[in-house]
Amino acid sequence: MTMVSIVSPISNGYSTGPEKIGSRWRAFARTAFPFLVVGGIWEIVAHLGIFPQRLFPTLEDVAITFVQLTISGILPHHVIETLIRLFCGFALAGTMGILIGIAMGQSRRAEDIFLPLVSIGAPIPGLAYAPLFLLWFGLGNLSTILLVAFVSVFPVIINTWTGGKAVREIWVRSAKAMGSDDRQLFRYVILPGTLPYILTGLRLGLAQAWRILVAVEMLAAVPWGLGWLIFGAREFLNTDVMLAAIVVIGGIGLALEKFVFKRLEDYTVVRWGMMVS
Amino acid sequence: MRPIEIRDVSLIYETPAGNVPGVQSVSFQIAASEFVCIVGPSGCGKSTLLNIIAGFLTPTVGEIRIDGKAVTGQGQDRGVVFQDFAQLFPWRTALGNVAFGLEMQGMEKNRRETIAMEQLGLVKLEKFAQSYPHHLSGGMQQRVAIARALAYNPAVLLMDEPFAALDALTRDDMQRLLADVWRKTRKTVIYVTHNVAEAVYLADRVVVMTPHPGTVKTEVLIRLPRPRDPLSVEFLDYQRQLLQHLGQHAAAG
Amino acid sequence: MTNASVHIRSARRAAITLLFAAAVYETLARSGIFAAALLPTLPQVAQTLVAMLVDGTMVWHVAYTLYRVIFGFSLAVAVGVPLGILMGRFRAVENFFLPLASALMPIPSLAWVPVFILWFGIGNTTTILIVFYAATFPMLLNAWSGVRAVNPLWLRAAGVMGASERRLFWKVIVPGASPFIITGLRQAFLRAWIAVVGAEMLAASNWGLGWTIFDAKEFLNADVMLASLAVIGCIGFIFERLVFGSLERITVIRWGMMRAAKD
Ligand SMILES: Nc1ncnc2c1ncn2[C@@H]1O[C@H](COP(=O)(O)OP(=O)(O)OP(=O)(O)O)[C@@H](O)[C@H]1O
Ligand SMILES: [Mg+2]
Numbered sequence: 194m195t196m197v198s199i200v201s202p203i204s205n206g207y208s209t210g211p212e213k214i215g216s217r218w219r220a221f222a223r224t225a226f227p228f229l230v231v232g233g234i235w236e237i238v239a240h241l242g243i244f245p246q247r248l249f250p251t252l253e254d255v256a257i258t259f260v261q262l263t264i265s266g267i268l269p270h271h272v273i274e275t276l277i278r279l280f281c282g283f284a285l286a287g288t289m290g291i292l293i294g295i296a297m298g299q300s301r302r303a304e305d306i307f308l309p310l311v312s313i314g315a316p317i318p319g320l321a322y323a324p325l326f327l328l329w330f331g332l333g334n335l336s337t338i339l340l341v342a343f344v345s346v347f348p349v350i351i352n353t354w355t356g357g358k359a360v361r362e363i364w365v366r367s368a369k370a371m372g373s374d375d376r377q378l379f380r381y382v383i384l385p386g387t388l389p390y391i392l393t394g395l396r397l398g399l400a401q402a403w404r405i406l407v408a409v410e411m412l413a414a415v416p417w418g419l420g421w422l423i424f425g426a427r428e429f430l431n432t433d434v435m436l437a438a439i440v441v442i443g444g445i446g447l448a449l450e451k452f453v454f455k456r457l458e459d460y461t462v463v464r465w466g467m468m469v470s
Numbered sequence: 471m472r473p474i475e476i477r478d479v480s481l482i483y484e485t486p487a488g489n490v491p492g493v494q495s496v497s498f499q500i501a502a503s504e505f506v507c508i509v510g511p512s513g514c515g516k517s518t519l520l521n522i523i524a525g526f527l528t529p530t531v532g533e534i535r536i537d538g539k540a541v542t543g544q545g546q547d548r549g550v551v552f553q554d555f556a557q558l559f560p561w562r563t564a565l566g567n568v569a570f571g572l573e574m575q576g577m578e579k580n581r582r583e584t585i586a587m588e589q590l591g592l593v594k595l596e597k598f599a600q601s602y603p604h605h606l607s608g609g610m611q612q613r614v615a616i617a618r619a620l621a622y623n624p625a626v627l628l629m630d631e632p633f634a635a636l637d638a639l640t641r642d643d644m645q646r647l648l649a650d651v652w653r654k655t656r657k658t659v660i661y662v663t664h665n666v667a668e669a670v671y672l673a674d675r676v677v678v679m680t681p682h683p684g685t686v687k688t689e690v691l692i693r694l695p696r697p698r699d700p701l702s703v704e705f706l707d708y709q710r711q712l713l714q715h716l717g718q719h720a721a722a723g
Numbered sequence: 724m725t726n727a728s729v730h731i732r733s734a735r736r737a738a739i740t741l742l743f744a745a746a747v748y749e750t751l752a753r754s755g756i757f758a759a760a761l762l763p764t765l766p767q768v769a770q771t772l773v774a775m776l777v778d779g780t781m782v783w784h785v786a787y788t789l790y791r792v793i794f795g796f797s798l799a800v801a802v803g804v805p806l807g808i809l810m811g812r813f814r815a816v817e818n819f820f821l822p823l824a825s826a827l828m829p830i831p832s833l834a835w836v837p838v839f840i841l842w843f844g845i846g847n848t849t850t851i852l853i854v855f856y857a858a859t860f861p862m863l864l865n866a867w868s869g870v871r872a873v874n875p876l877w878l879r880a881a882g883v884m885g886a887s888e889r890r891l892f893w894k895v896i897v898p899g900a901s902p903f904i905i906t907g908l909r910q911a912f913l914r915a916w917i918a919v920v921g922a923e924m925l926a927a928s929n930w931g932l933g934w935t936i937f938d939a940k941e942f943l944n945a946d947v948m949l950a951s952l953a954v955i956g957c958i959g960f961i962f963e964r965l966v967f968g969s970l971e972r973i974t975v976i977r978w979g980m981m982r983a984a985k986d
Contacts, residue, residue: 361556363552363554363556363557364556364557364559366524366526366544366550366552367550367552367557367559367618368559368570368574369526369544370524370525370544370548370549370550370619371546371549371570371571371574371618371622372544372545372546372571372574372575372622373574374574377574381559381570381573381574382559385559385561386559386561388561461561462561464602465560465561465602465604466560466602466603466604466605467560467561
């Protein structure tokens, strides 16, 4: 069940295909409609002044704040710091996860050694370790990156390990019959054979990393980063700043899910017919 | 080309439920460039025997000698084609699959692709060199598998029911193609099947095995000129003879 | 090598790994290289856990956390399942809610914590709503995919046999979508469990497992943290394996619609 991902169920909705401009427009209008309705209700409530303006800003305010923060370079700075943490932590998790996962898939001994640790570590929400990491490694970047790595490493390990077991015996036999030695077998058969699972693991890992990174930034009191931007804005009741930052967070989350692995998958496992897009 | 000797080979599978014999004291010989079919009822140990010859399994008793040397594991002197279409590597094009063995030997790219292309020509698939396996039909995939097993020029070709999963018409085409490839390359071929018509069409000699636990029941020499006519009286006689050995007295067809 | 002996060997290696890990930790803790407050020994952690259980504080923390997570999770199920099914069944509902869901889903639930704190203050309301936000989307999307995955042949067959829309719904669509819905429950709970811990750290006061862990940081009580972590792990394990595992076993697997995941 590890393979069941809810990462992109939207993409297997109705494929639009090459259609006429008119129906494109209709599709666009259909997508925009719910946002207009919700946005409209928000505007009415905000303008009626039922809630204090500071707590329930109008959408114009949020948009203006967004533009101001972007132009002044503050928002981009926060975004970049957050992304750097994400990718450092994720790169660490990806490397370690693939290595451990493949070792577990190939060697019974490695499996016996790592499996207990993985099955104890995986079910505890990674965020629960946050205070412990902060205590051990101090407030700041090191704790954040290590925690992101720690959280995202488990899906990578588990999927890679499963994938290693899914490498077909017949491929291994064919390759050996054609004279592959162990190193060649690994590089030319086991690695590509496991790739669909590795990619799924990385995708799930990245999603998990993203889900907790923002919270960790709040806890770790890092000076820059989207999490801190939101959390800090609480002091001055800057709800408009929070909402602007949340829009950015949503945008990045969407981009991570939709684009980062899509290309890679299309170029490899989808082209090979090992995974449907 | 090298002769193959199978000397008193037995294999016992150890399973949680106990020991299961795979094959039992099988002995026969194969001359260089000979086309031998092994037929036998399902579960008698044909695949087991082929896997032992290929070096994937080690016999519990007995040994295989190729050109006088005992077999210990896989080697590039034997090419293998399985029944399963999934034997091709999905991450490589047809050409990439065929060139695999040569790549393992460290041959440089241009040379191995030229050779792989020739092999694809032999199975009439030059046009599909750049296709990935999942875009090829079952029959085409099996042809790529044959080309792949021949590409690094092994002396012996081992085939385990390579066409069993194909429809009847395609299978006929494939048998003709294989007979043609064999005529051109003169490899030693060991071909497992449970289809007697296929055996009579392809083989110089047919080894008939007993039901599980299998051993050699008898050998039948097929003395028919090639290309063979499956509707000739002699052909049908051979077929009937094999079926009788297999204990099925049904009419040939 | 028989299966049984492989099993025994695996179990022995697992035990060795765990003992080894524990021994390494214990050695580090006792070596005095790190402050004792940061790296308490395992007996100390066990003692703290027992003490907290005996004086009842741990029980209260667990009760608060469970209350929040179950409340939020139930809300998510109550909203997510019907809405997901309606989305799968009626195009108009889908056209309206799918874009909204796909826009909100990529926002991590915990990013909303500061906003919710401003709106609802620190305490139960905020934590429950965060849990709700986290759990709704997996629920919604799985119910929706489940309905869409119901074999059209079954629908046609049932229609031919004269089933009314209502019966079609209860007799074909709901059972047909149930493997997805159960997967959804599982994923939703997993998300809820993460969210509740995070939300409690940021937005709870005085009670809750997340709050205890975070609060313990202020006083360098690493033993309290580790004890709470163990409790969090146990509860997560119980829900994952026992609750959802057996739910899956008694429903879907019995119908043969899903292969039992060989873990
Ligand atoms: N991996 C295995 N473990 C245990 N027993 C096995 C294994 N593989 C085969 N056997 C047993 O060995 C015997 C021979 O199997 P084998 O696959 O060689 O038969 P076969 O002649 O190729 O049959 P078929 O025509 O159906 O392919 C069978 O009785 C089978 O039950
Ligand atoms: Mg067989």
